[in-house]
């Protein structure tokens with residue numbers, strides 16, 4: 654396969670969004686397999702080796718509870734034509750819908766990896782690995798956490814080849830300015846409003862429903878946040894209740910006392926509201942974030 658064919662093949666399975674639910678299983682498995690090729694030219698991996706890593710990735714970057722179905726992509730990616738499995742024929746010859754159980758994959762040491770033509774194209778081409786990995790993280794994760802996803806998967810050393818021009822939707826360049834104005838240039842969580850002259854520092858327009866999940870570039874889908882709150886919001890450390898706009902934090906957030914207390918001082922507090930009603934976060938977007946990004950359980954009060 655040529656480079657273009659490989660890129661097109663991965664793009665073809667890019668339509669991984671399952672309605673409004675985040676479907677990150679396949680992208681995370683593909684990244685893991687790319688990392689294996691990159692590190693050791695390994696084509697296939699034993700399910701027993703892949704499982705703990707996939708579980709960790711899904712727990713950290715997937716929607717709540719997605720780790721319970723961590724074996725699905727290992728089996729189903731074969732249908733996309735990019736993946737192959739090795740193992741006992743009693744398992745491999747099953748119909749695509751008959752997903753083996755976790756125990757069956759473990760006991761039979763089923764191995765999975767990219768199909769031969771894909772592997773052949775990737776194994777001596779680290780730049781192609783980077784391009785494919787970069788396109789995947791761009792398609793599925795907001796900018797705040799792309800680096801973390803690549804670090805965790807073991808691809809942090811790849812050079813970044815920005816391929817945003819190939820994403821089908823373009824961002825509205827005015828989104829940031831509109832959101833910052835709506836919130837009067839301060840973080841809706843902590844009030845951070847540091848400036849150099851007129852230039853806000855470390856202030857960003859967070860998408861509530863991710864751009865990667867077709868969240869719109871309009872003010873009711875944006876909240877002005879400082880870099881730190883933007884990042885922990887994208888990681889699911891807190892959610893915002895529709896109607897009351899109260900912030901509720903996750904039990905997963907922790908740190909030394911001084912640091913975590915500063916963050917947790919906002920637990921059950923109201924966010925700083927935008928200057929006009931029409932700018933308020935839309936409940937539908939907050940609900941998407943609460944189910945697809947927020948990491949349960951909620952902290953006790």
Ligand SMILES: [Zn+2]
Pocket residue numbers: 840841842843844845878879880881882
């Ligand atoms: Zn803040």
